[in-house]
Every structure is written in structure tokens, then in C-alpha cells.
Amino acid sequence: MNHVISRRGSSGGTDPVALIEIDLYGDLMIAASSAAEDRLSPDRIDEVLRVVRRSAEAAEGETGG
Numbered sequence: 001m002n003h004v005i006s007r008r009g010s011s012g013g014t015d016p017v018a019l020i021e022i023d024l025y026g027d028l029m030i031a032a033s034s035a036a037e038d039r040l041s042p043d044r045i046d047e048v049l050r051v052v053r054r055s056a057e058a059a060e061g062e063t064g065g
Helices: 016-034 042-048 056-063
Strands: none
Touching: 016 042
């Protein structure tokens, strides 16, 4: 049985952002539990979360700076 807990003022549906965050948290937990070291490095966390670093030039071009 699926239960949906809604935030105050919401329509009672699922929150897609919350579901994505839960999935990412789960990915981090799996990576941490299978890691040989005590902590995940910042680079490993970025890898698990699929963080893509942009160059300063690319970011500057998007802001018009």
C-alpha cells in the first residue's frame, strides 16, 4: 500500500523534487556502504550525484558577464 504524505497547502500529489532527492540520497547510501574508506571524497560524491563541473568561461557566458 502506498501512502502519500502531503505538505500543508499542497494538492496531495507526490512531490517530484522530493522523489529525486530520495533517489539521490539512496545512491549516496549505497556508495557509502560499499566504499572501502570511512568517508566518500568530495569527488566521489560528485560522481555518485552526477555533478558536472562547468568551466568558468562557460558559466560567465550564460550570465552575460
